[in-house]
Amino acid sequence: MKFARILAGTALAALALTSPAPAQDASTVKLALIDGQSGPNGFIGESMRQHLQFFAERKNAAGGVLGGRKFDVVAFDNKFDPQETIVQLQKAIDAGARYVFHGNSSAVAGAIVDFLEKHNRRNPDKSVLYINFAALDPVLTNDKCSFWHFRFDADVNIRTAAITNQIQKDPSIKKVYLFNQDYSFGKAVRAAATQMLKDKRPDIQIVGDELIPLQKVTDFTPYIAKIRATGADAVISANWGNDLNQLVKTGGELGLPVKWFTYFANGEGGVTALGAAGVGRVFAVSEWHMNVPEATSEKMAEEFGKKFNRDLFFYRLNTVITMLAQSMDEAKTTDPKAVALKLETMAFKTPLGDTYVRAQDHQFYQPLYVSVMSDDVPKKLEKTPFGFKTVGMSAAKETEVPTTCKMQRP
Amino acid sequence: MTSLSIGRHAGQIVWFLAIALALLLPELIPSKTALTKMCLIGITIVFALSYNILLGQTGLLSFGHAVYFGLSGFAAIHLINLIGRHQLPIPVLIVPLFAGLAGAAFGLLFGILSTRRHGTAFAMISLAIAELVAASSLILESFFGGESGVTTDRSVGPTLFGIDLVPQIQVYYLIVGWGVLSAITMYAFTRTPLGRMATAVRDNPERAEFIGYSPQIVRLLSFIVSAFFAGVAGGLAAINYEIMTATNLSTAASGSVLIMTYIGGASFFYGPVIGAIVISLIQLSLSDVTPAWLLYLGLLFVITVLFAPTGIAGLIERHLPPLRARVLHHLIPSYLLSAAAGSVFAVGAIALLEMNYHVTLNAHEGPLLRLFWIQVDTTQPLAWGVAILVTVCGFFLFRRTWPLVGGAWNEIDSRLRKAAP
Amino acid sequence: MLEQLAISTLNGIIYGMLLFMLASGLTLIFGMMGVLNLAHASMYMLGAYLGYQISKTIGFLPALILGPLALGLGGALLERYGLRRVHQHGHVSELLFTFGVAFMIQEAVQMIWGRIGVPYRVPPELDFPLFRLFDTPYPAYRIFVLVLAVAIFVGLFAILSRSRIGLVIRAALTHPNMVGMLGHNVPQVFMLVFGVGAGLAGLAGVIGGPIFVTSPNMAGALGAILFTVVVIGGLGSLPGALLASLLIGLVQTFAVVMDVSLDDFIKAIGVDAKAGNILGDIQHTTIAQIAPILPYLMLLVMLVVRPRGLFGSRDV
Known part of the structure; x- marks a missing residue:
């Protein structure tokens, strides 16, 4: 009798466990941002989300990828904790994301790389690619390097x-x-x-x-x-x-x-x-700062400032989105493996100079x-x-x- | 401690049903996300139950319980790696047992230092130990793996009955298995002479000493048992996540388990179970819904402390006597009224908070905010006016209706007294 | 070397005095009510933000008075309508209550002032080097902080030891029931002490904000250190809190200058030991590296060896 309530509670909890099943939309490409969005350091993740959204929307406005598919940015709050990251990562994958973005903390980055290595080995048809744009521990492109990890920031x-x-x-x-x-x-x-x-x-x-x-x-x-x-x-x-x-x-x-x-x-x-x-x-x-005298980035910074009331910082995310879109277009698919194979040999010219990915360790080099x-x-x-x-x-x-x-x- | 007098068999039946539900859940909800969450919750339940041996049963407030969870988690990870490297004939399935032993060993080590004292002194010692261990986790890199932690592959060990631990579902059943085993053992522990002595020491250490038990030894033994089960939870976490980092033994993790136990209800065995489920779900899911989730969590603590100091389990137990006396329905009208008024207040307050957050943090998304099921324009004074009005009205309505609940309870209590011989 | 010694001493004292301002309120609250106020560091943060806001709009001097007053009032109300109700449910309830309050202050600060820090600067009237200590120009503002903190200590000590209310507070520290029976309004004394404690934390925030960075995470690191000070000093003891604050301030400032590790010692006695793994890690760790955890080590030793702290009248 007295535990009847627990049972009811457990059943309710079970209901709460189920997230609404995401509609797999063929017209979008989901990009999941997994980073800390709350707490005293939450502003960093928040800024990352805004940057990613901004550049994705720009790309969408310019026609998207694969002849009209749009990028769709979804943020997941990992509270800067590696174990929580894994839960959120699973959530993102279940929501249909095949591309995971993350920046803060090399500990979290290590956890993601480790998880994806196993996940992609165990589910080869559902592989996921990790775009690291700010975790700088050199180990990620050295001893712990992974095919499924690309680093788009200059490491230490x-x-x-x-x-x-x-x-x-x-x-x-x-x-x-x-x-x-x-x-x-x-x-x-x-x-x-x-x-x-x-x-x-x-x-x-x-x-x-x-x-x-x-x-x-x-x-x-x-x-x-x-x-x-x-x-x-x-x-x-x-x-x-x-x-x-x-x-x-x-x-x-x-x-x-x-x-x-x-x-x-x-x-x-x-x-x-x-x-x-x-x-x-x-x-x-x-890789860039506000006073680099270059017209397109200046215009971008102005637009961004107007929209989010904050300074443009992650210029590299523009390069990431552009290169990712180009790899998808070249591979003619959004399958992470095919895209990764295109991305890892890509050389790309930005208004600031030549950039390229080094295929050996998936480290991106830029001026x-x-x-x-x-x-x-x-x-x-x-x-x-x-x-x-x-x-x-x-x-x-x-x-x-x-x-x-x-x-x-x- | 659960009072045995009421519905002994009913209690057992519900326990069986709960376990059956835990076993069936993956079938009922075939989602990987849900599975990941359930694994986390299972581990947290074991951890919270182990904490309650200290807090609820022995009356020791610890700020450093995550130390034993984390240290044994690291021990488990190193053990799994060792199994993989040397092909040891130890199935990974039983690693949580070794993790528990590691936890007990650390419990013995730090327990000797801290259980000499109780009350605030014990709490402060546990805080000092927690800070020391957390700080050394960054210094002792070869054991803790520095910032990036230590990783492993749970599938390296010898397979037992065809279980290689590759699919997550196997890990889930492993967690359920160890969880049920631990819960039963911990419940049995509360019934042992030692468990009873722990309660006696909690309530009155002097009298416990008069009848020939050293409170210090009793506290130490309780502490070790508690550390053992925290270690089991840590071992399960190591297998589940295949990574341990320094955040696992931080004071924040220790604080989190304290909160779960308290909100669930520390004076009841099943309290921590409820607390672990509720708080984990809030931490996992509320952050998807609102950026203000930490504020709501803070509010929840304050409200719990003010209005339900015995936790959720305490609330449940409070309703059992009238339920058995079949007078519970007398509460319903006042509850409904009060709940209606309370939810008006809550809706208003939530609207205000969300609008504030929207204006200060998400202004770039435009003035429109999706609140509940409607669109709110945060630039309109009308919207703010309505929200404030709803909040104020709700507050006063709630203040008017809340005494009704008290009245209904008074009546029920007197009925119960009359019914009792 | 002498220069380093002199500067470290001075800095250690100033840091210690700031700690004292926070710890003085906490030690009285802790000593009298047994409440581990986890929101104390958050009040310090709130003080810094209020200081920033008021000095931006009116001036630094008003901020120095209004900030602590506002927090003192807030603290008193918190005690009256929150803690007092919770008190009957025991210490864990009180603790969790203050924990919840800390969460809410944290989020409220972020909601009002944004998630990034604010540029709270040393007021221009005090922004000049006062004197040169060897080669180092020493900022006037830090000396101002030092003078203010000493004045606060003298004032508090005088009130506690000389005035009637001080007598009641000291009595309530050890025998709250007896004081109540003698007809003093003990709850009101609690409220007063809590308010003054919150006000002092606010004052520390107002004057500490320009020295440290005023940002939402400034509360995080401080909380645990404060409990250390309170316990080492002895519950409810003002001189104890002062001594412990200075001790911890000095230990932390001096230890970081020491590059000595166990390695050096082993080499000095002429043994060439090569330990691997964990032992190696311990060997290579210098005193400077472990400086910030020394307070916790001291806390542990103190609790095991002398649980009443330096000047405490009773055990923790």
């Missing part, structure tokens, strides 16, 4: 190549301090930077090599004192979030005269958090800009008086790094 090593290219050209830099977070990603930067600096500028002295616990430090002043004591001219840091903003801000507050070579300072919320402390000091790497935060630029970011200004550029070829990938092909 490639970014380090662009940064060290810039340092190579700057004779004022004599002493470099490495400042990274203590996990696989920070360690990758540290190794790559040490090696590349040795190759490109053997005269440079690495005066410090710090690994700080991830997102745990609340006061950065002692680190600033430590950096100052070494007399460093430049700091290379792949920190993100608070670990980056707080570091640079405290440095500015205490008047530390160094150049910050960062990987993420140009990300959303960056200039707002850094403020005047970053001007002329904070350098960042990106990279090194830019510095500045208050003297035409396009400002996030309604602050600051923006980024180009100081150097590396062509796609100049950033190529070796890979250890031995890809298992289906």
Whole structure:
């Protein structure tokens, strides 16, 4: 008797378990975005969703793919958790998505790659392709590389190549301090930077090599004192979030005269958090930024800003959508395997230069800009008086790094 | 603890029905998404039940229960990898048992430190241990695999009765099997002398000591048992997801299991089961419906604490005596009235919240918002006016009708008293 | 070396004082009511956002007064209409209640000010280097924070030890029932303490916001550290909270400057050990790397060895 209610409850729960069956619509191609959409860091996933929607709609307006089929972007909230990702991924696949987009967190990326390797092996007729456009751990295109994974962002090593290219050209830099977070990603930067600096500028002295616990430090002043004591001219840091903003801000507050070579300072919320402390000091790497003088992207940025009241950032997603559509058109199907085979050998010319996918590890190469935060630029970011200004550029070829990938092909 | 006096057999029948339903669910709902969700819920149920051995039975508030879930999950992953590498003759099916043993071992280790004390001190120690383990998970890379965690392939082991664990459905039945086994064992544990002593220690440690039991030892044993079943859940998670990462042993995961147990009802054995199902479903599905789901979750905690401090199970138990006395129907009119008023209030409040979210976060989608089944134009003052009016009216209606429920209960209670000899 | 030492000490003290401002309210609430207020760090965040908003529209000085007042009022109302009702259901209920409130503050902040942080800056009147410490120009604002925090401590301590209400609060810490029987309105004292605690957290937010980044995730990291301070200092003890805050501030600032690992020690004693796997990981870990988890280690040791904390009058 008393458990009758539980039974009723369980039955109700069972009803709640069933999502309404999606209508398999032959006129659309579903693109699933799996990323964190809620919580304190939810704005990143939200921004990704808006970017993806924006570029997909542009492509649709220009005629779509395969003679008129439209891209349809659906977002799934994985709450930044790898296990939750797997549930959401299954949901996306059941909803008919064969293309999965994801950006935040290499842990989640690893989980997706792992899941899809097994899923595609167990369901060869229902294979799914993973487009990674922001998870930067080099392992994804090295030891853990997969046929079903494409990375459309410059990974840590490639970014380090662009940064060290810039340092190579700057004779004022004599002493470099490495400042990274203590996990696989920070360690990758540290190794790559040490090696590349040795190759490109053997005269440079690495005066410090710090690994700080991830997102745990609340006061950065002692680190600033430590950096100052070494007399460093430049700091290379792949920190993100608070670990980056707080570091640079405290440095500015205490008047530390160094150049910050960062990987993420140009990300959303960056200039707002850094403020005047970053001007002329904070350098960042990106495939594009607001002040690249190029007409089509400028127009795109303006449209995007008007629509979403936010700055265009993921320029690469435009390239991704365009190349994906072209691969589908060439393969004459949306089957992920056929599309992947086209995509992995594709060379593509954007208004900014030549780009290509390296078939060996599915890493995408594109021209990279090194830019510095500045208050003297035409396009400002996030309604602050600051923006980024180009100081150097590396062509796609100049950033190529070796890979250890031995890809298992289906 | 479930009171034995009422409908012993009815209770057993419902348990059997629930288990049968769990076994039949994949047939009833042939969807892979549902299967994935059910696997997650099954694991969560075991985890929440194990937590309730601490919270409900022994009265220990822990902020670090995910430590045992996570650590044994990692142990299970490494064991599966070891089986694969050396072709060990251990079927992956029984890995949860080893995971449970690993959990118990960690439980013994940390339990010696923490169970010397109870109450707030115990809670703080568990928090400290949780933070320490979470922080070292990024330092000890060879065991925790750093940020990307450790992955495995569950199908590497020797197959047993043709079960290779490749299809998800096999994993589901594995989870159901281990889940039912664990639930029965945990229920049996509440009936053992040790389980009874744990309750005694919860209620009055001094008196427990007078009759010759060391509260510390009892707490420690309870703690180990609880860690064992958390370990079983961790092992199941390792098999199900084939990946463990540091987020599995974070304090957030520990907080989540505390919430499930509390909302389900910590004073009843089946409370955590309900809590695990409800909260998991909210976490999995509400985020599809609204971007404000975290706000609603927060509201749910506050409302539960204020109006149903004994959890959902407590609400159910409250209704059983009138149901058996066949006077439950006297509540229906007041419930209906109150529910109607309450839902007017809820509709208004939800409309306001959603419109606010829409304006601040999704303005680019245009002024139109799909709310329930209608389109709302968020630029129209009228829409806001109506929403505010509905909310305010609903609030006052609810305040007027709520005392009716109290009145009906008073009446029922007096009837029940009269009926009782 | 001396320079590093001097700067680290000063910074450690300032960081510790900010922690103290948060912990002082929490320790009284925790000590008197036994409530683990999980929303305390969220109130700190709310304080920073209010500080940003008020200083943008009126000015920094009004923000310094209005922000904490608003939060104090909010805190008192929360105690009166929320916590007091929940109190009878026990500590877990209270805890979950504050947890729910923390969720709601978090979401409300994001709803009002957006999901990205806000540019809350040091007010221009205080944005100059006050003096040079060796080579480092030291910002005036940090000294301002230090002075304000010391003033708060002196004020609080004076009130608690000298005034009548302070006497009642101290009595309510140890013997709430007796105080109630003597005719004092204990619930009202609770409400007052909760309000003042929330106000202090708000004040810490208003002045801490410009130093740290004012963003929706600023509450996340702080919550657990605060409980550490409270327990190490001893429940309900203001001097204890001060000492523990400074201790943790200094430990965290000093430990990060130490690059020493077990490796170095082993080398120093002349053994060439090559441990693999986990042992290797432990060996290579420097003190700097584990600096942020030291507070939890201290908490653990304190609870096991001396559960009443540094200055506590009773066990946790």
